[in-house]
Amino acid sequence: MHFHSKYPKNMIKAIKYLLFFSLSVLLMPAINGQSRKELEKLRTKKEKEIAITKHKLIETKKKKEKSEEVLTTLRHQISQKRELAGVYTAEVDKIDIEIVRLNEDVTALNFEINKLKKEFAGLVLQGYKSRSAASKINFLFSANTFPQTIRRFIYLKKLLDFRKKQLGLIKVKKYEKAINLAEMEQIKAEKLGIVRSNEKIQIELEEDEVSAEVLINELQIKESSLAIDLRKKEKAYRELDAALKRAIEREIDLARKRAEQERIKEIARLKERNKNKPPTKGQNNTAEAEYIAPSDISTFGKMKSRLPWPVQGGIIAQGFGSHRHPTLPDVTVINNGVNIAGNSGITVKCVYEGEVSTILKIPGMMNTLLVKHGDFFTVYSKLETVSVQKGDKLKTGQSIGTLGTDSDGKTELHFEVWQGNQRMDPQKWLYVK
Numbered sequence: 001m002h003f004h005s006k007y008p009k010n011m012i013k014a015i016k017y018l019l020f021f022s023l024s025v026l027l028m029p030a031i032n033g034q035s036r037k038e039l040e041k042l043r044t045k046k047e048k049e050i051a052i053t054k055h056k057l058i059e060t061k062k063k064k065e066k067s068e069e070v071l072t073t074l075r076h077q078i079s080q081k082r083e084l085a086g087v088y089t090a091e092v093d094k095i096d097i098e099i100v101r102l103n104e105d106v107t108a109l110n111f112e113i114n115k116l117k118k119e120f121a122g123l124v125l126q127g128y129k130s131r132s133a134a135s136k137i138n139f140l141f142s143a144n145t146f147p148q149t150i151r152r153f154i155y156l157k158k159l160l161d162f163r164k165k166q167l168g169l170i171k172v173k174k175y176e177k178a179i180n181l182a183e184m185e186q187i188k189a190e191k192l193g194i195v196r197s198n199e200k201i202q203i204e205l206e207e208d209e210v211s212a213e214v215l216i217n218e219l220q221i222k223e224s225s226l227a228i229d230l231r232k233k234e235k236a237y238r239e240l241d242a243a244l245k246r247a248i249e250r251e252i253d254l255a256r257k258r259a260e261q262e263r264i265k266e267i268a269r270l271k272e273r274n275k276n277k278p279p280t281k282g283q284n285n286t287a288e289a290e291y292i293a294p295s296d297i298s299t300f301g302k303m304k305s306r307l308p309w310p311v312q313g314g315i316i317a318q319g320f321g322s323h324r325h326p327t328l329p330d331v332t333v334i335n336n337g338v339n340i341a342g343n344s345g346i347t348v349k350c351v352y353e354g355e356v357s358t359i360l361k362i363p364g365m366m367n368t369l370l371v372k373h374g375d376f377f378t379v380y381s382k383l384e385t386v387s388v389q390k391g392d393k394l395k396t397g398q399s400i401g402t403l404g405t406d407s408d409g410k411t412e413l414h415f416e417v418w419q420g421n422q423r424m425d426p427q428k429w430l431y432v433k
Helices: 009-027 036-063 068-133 136-141 146-221 223-274 299-303
Strands: 315-318 321-324 332-335 338-341 347-349 354-362 366-373 376-386 399-403 412-419 422-424
Touching: 036 068, 068 146, 068 315, 223 354, 223 366, 223 376, 223 412, 354 376, 366 399
Parallel strands: none
Antiparallel strands: 315 338, 321 332, 338 412, 347 399, 354 366, 366 376, 376 399, 376 412, 412 422
C-alpha cells in the first residue's frame, strides 16, 4: 500500500463531491430492457444486500463510532440504495406500460360488449315480433307445405341458438373485462407499494449522504493522526508484500528444482531403455529428444469469476489497484488485493483446493496464510486464528481460520491472488453475487 498527493488544496473539495456522487453511476446495473420478472428478482436481491450492509453498519458503529470503516460501509450502502432506487424506477415504468395496455384491453372489451348487446337486443326484438304475429306452433303449422314447415323449424332453432351464443359471448367478454380490471387493481396496488418504497429509500439516501458528509468532516479534523496511521499501515503492507514475494519465489525455485530432478531421472530411465535398442534411420533416438516436461499448470486457471468467497456474506470494502483515500482526498492508496469486510470471528475458507505454503505473522496484518494451487497462489491476511499447518492439503471451502479485528476497529480480510510472481485482481476471480 502506497500513498501520495497529486491535487492542490483548492481542488480537494470539488474532487471529493465528484467522486462521491458519481459512484452510483459507475455501479448502476444495466436494467434497461429487462422484464418485470427480472426486475423483481433484481429488486429482491438488492433489498437483501442492503439488509446485510445495514447490519454490518450497525456492528461497525458499535466498534468505533467515527472510523474510516464506518464511512466505507456507509458509502457502500449509499451505492446499493442508489442502485435499488434505479430498479424501483424501472419497475414503475414497466407497470405504467402494463396499465396502459390493460386500459386499452378494457376499452376494446367495452366496445365489443356494447356491440354484442345491440345485436342481442335486435334478436330479442325480432323474436318478440315473431311471437306477436303468431305462436310458434301456429307459425310452424301455418306453412303450406311440409318442406316449408321444416325450413321454418330450422329458422326458429337457428334464431334461438344464435341468441344463446350471443348471450354466451357477452358473458365471456364481461368475465375477461372483470379479470383485466382485477389485474389492473392489483398492479396499481403493486405500483403504489413500489412508489412508497422508492420514496422511503430516497429519504434514507438523503440521510445517509448527510451522515457521510458529517463523518468526512469529522475525520478530516483528525487529518494529521490519520496520515500517521496510514504510514503505519503502508509499512505493514510493504512488509507483507516483501514476505509474500520471497515465499512465492521460493516456491517457484523449488518447483524448478523438482522439475529438473524429474527431468534428469526420466532421461536416465529413457537412456537405460534405449541402451540395447537399435537406432532408427532418420530419427533422433536420444533420451533428451524423447523427454517431455510435465506441466505444473493447475485447474485453478479455469476458475475465473467462479471461485467461492472466502468470507460468507462479505462485501468488498476496498478493491484492487489505486484508490483515493476516503477522508484524505489528496492521498492515493494502492491495494495489491481486495479487502473483504465481514464479522469478527467469522470462519475464513479456502477458495480452491491447494496446499498451505507459508504462514506469516506480520505486525498490523495479524496472521497471513499463503496457499499454493499449482502455478497460482491465494493469500488470506488479517486472520485472528489459523486452523491449518504448513504442508496441509486443503479442499475447496475448507476452514483455514477466523477473521480478526485490527487496532482501527476494522474487520476485513485482505485477500490476494497471484499467478506465479504476478498479482491478479481477486474480484475478477470471485463469483458475482
